[in-house]
Structures are given as structure tokens and as C-alpha cells.
Amino acid sequence: MYLHGTSRINQAGHLEIGGVDTADIVSQYGTPVYVYDVELIRKRARQFKQAFQNENVKAQVAYASKAFSSVAMFQLVEEEGLSLDVVSAGELYTALKAGFPPEKIHFHGNNKSEEELKLALEAGIGCIVIDNFYEIHLISGIAKEANQSVPVLLRVTPGVEAHTHDYITTGQEDSKFGFDLQNGQIERAIEMVLGDKGFHLLGVHCHIGSQIFDGAGFVLAAEKIFKKIKEWKESFGFVPTVVNLGGGFGIRYTSEDEPLHPASYVEQMIQAVKTQSQLLGINLPEIWIEPGRSLVGDAGTTLYTIGSRKEVPNIREYIAVDGGMSDNIRPALYQAKYEAALANRMNDACNKEVSIAGKCCESGDMLLWDIELPETAAGDILAVFCTGAYGYSMANNYNRIARPPVVFAENGEAQLVIKRETYEDMLKLDLPLKAKVR
């Protein structure tokens, strides 16, 4: 069993996270509960920042908040000196409520509404990553009315699509995001933005995918972008001051995953951008990145209580927990794999193969297939590791199951940062049927 960050087995044989016994977390907050190892989030943030500082490169590391968004998380991100990437007015609103400096927020999305854009501009957002022509039109109108010049990046699809370990070159037609780099779209967008006082064009953005295990895709994307920068320099005299290479750095969910150290991804990017800038004889642009999963993924653990079981003779034994696809949809959605352990009996020998089922009314609601655990009993606590990214943020109320609370653990202290949803919370938006008029 692989323990991430500060997770360890304590003298009681229990899983401890951030110096806090998970048994204490369970008795105080119940299950299911998401627990974050705050020290590990800080460590990852510093690793990314340090990698740029080591090379003396101007950079922004923006946390892609879709991975896990909450007021406390945004305050932690600010404490660590990162920027923030949001993709909706909801994420932006949360950030502003958390007191996050608006000038360090970047706004993404392939269909931002006029209302969302207005909120962003009124807040004094640091940068809007423009995705399409419709958005150029919307921002131009809002900026003119407000007499503003909006800092923007243009998102391009560089024709590099990452498939976890693998990456293949594709055309853009299969992506809903960004301007095509090859068919003249991006040149048209640059011309429009440069010719409009409502915009301050900082540079370009790309994001090649998620859970990527090597640096080659990022290098290839940078090379493709710089090939175009050479043309833009000649035709428009436009040289980006910012190149944003997105997020997507992989993490270790199971022993099958072999991600690089955060610094290693960054070093390869820096090398590529330096080489290309030298070849073109241009100043090194600022390099921005947007890690989401790699900042919070392995820092999160979900604790569940084991309940019922079912044996299918000669096939498998199902063990059910008090959560499932409502708090972690990734196994059902992506066949994502995780590792797990019995948090209250970490030293017991794992000699039983079982599969972990959720409690939703859905056969596909399985969290883990065929894993080794000790003999379990109802009431045991199951810890599923690496659930920090796209767990809470994709949680839902299927079957009207309430969303679990989130606890931050650090230096021996546990702090509740998101409360458990109540049934009343779920009913808050419901209205009764109108009385029939007879």
C-alpha cells in the first residue's frame, strides 16, 4: 500500500493524515468524509513555483480550481502565492467570496455568457482566456461600454491530444475548445483583437489534456505554437508576452501510474520555450501553467463506513460503503482506478479479494474492483486514496444522497471546511405543487 504525503500508520494501527487519526475524524464528522492533507497541497504548490524560480523564469502557476473548489481551498491557494483558473461565474464568485485577488484570476470556458463576462470585468479579473469568435464579440461590446481594455489570452488547439501515457497528433475538428492553429482561425482572432482597443492581448494558451505522464506532449505543443509565433511576428508584428501551456500533469492513483516530479514537467516546458525563443530571437515570454489534479489529487482521501456485503459464489464478494458515485463519479465515468485500505486496521494482512460497491441505485456504481483487503466487518472504515481532484467538485445528489463534508488536516489539527449537506439543504430549492384549481 502506498501512502502519500503525511499519511502514515499510527501506533493504534490507524491511518493518520496531517497528524490526525482518521478514527477521530470519523467520530467527529461521520462518513463519508473527504480529508485533505494540507501540507501535501502546500508542498506541490511550492514544487511548481520553485521549478520556475530555479530557472529564473517569469511565470504564473494558476490552480485549476475545477479540480476542487471551495472558499478554504482558494484561501490556501492564495497563501501559497498561486494564481487561480476559474471556468464559470460560480467558481469566480467563490473565489471573490474567499477574498482571492481578482487580478490573479484567469477565466476560462468555451461558452462564457455575457453575464459571466460582465461579472469578471466588473471584478477586475487578471485575464480572460478567449475561446471563440462569439466571445471576442461579447467582450468587445462590454469593454467598449465600460471603457476598459481587457487583458486576454487566445486559446488555441495545437493539434496535440494527450491520452494519458500516450499522445497523438490530431486535427482540431474533434475539440470544442479554442481557435484552430492551422486553418487561419487563430490569425483572424489575433487581427480582430489587436484591432480593438477593448483588448490587451497578452499571448496564447493551450491545454493538451489531463493525467499526462511525460513532457513530450507539452514540448510538441510549445514547438507548434512557436512555429506560428514566427509567422505572427512577421505578419502582424505580434509576439506574445505570455505563453500558457495549461495543466494536465499526472498523479499516482495506483501502482500502474508513474508520473514525473512536478519540476520535471516544468523543466521540459521551460527548455522548449527557451530554445524556441532563442531560435526566433524574441524575448522569453512568461510561462503560465494550470495544474489542477496534481495540486490536490493525491492529497485527498475519502473515508467510508462499510455496511452490507454480497457473495456471488466463485465470482466475487461485493462490499458496500455509505457513498459511491455520488461522491466519486470517476470510476463510473472513466473506469478510473484507485487504491484503498482499512483505515481502522492498517496493519492487518490483506488476504481477501473484494470489490467495493457504492450505495446508489445503479449497477455501475462500483468504486473499486477486485482489491485485496483484510477480512472486513460492518462498521470498518474504508479509506480510498487520491480522491482530492474531481471528487467533491463532481459530487452530485443522485438518489438524493447528501454530499459529504470536507476536512482539512494539518499539523495534528482537523478543520471542517465544507459542512455535510443536510436533507433540508437538498430541499432548499424545491417548491410544492400548486393546489389544483377546481
Ligand SMILES: Cc1ncc(COP(=O)(O)O)c(C=O)c1O
Ligand atoms: C484549460 C484547462 N486548464 C487546466 C486544466 C487542469 O487539468 P488537470 O487537473 O489535469 O491539471 C484543465 C482540465 O483538464 C483544463 O481544461
Ligand SMILES: N[C@@H](CCCC[NH3+])C(=O)O
Ligand atoms: N474531470 C476529469 C478531468 C477533466 C479535466 C477538465 N478539463 C477527471 O476527473 O479526471
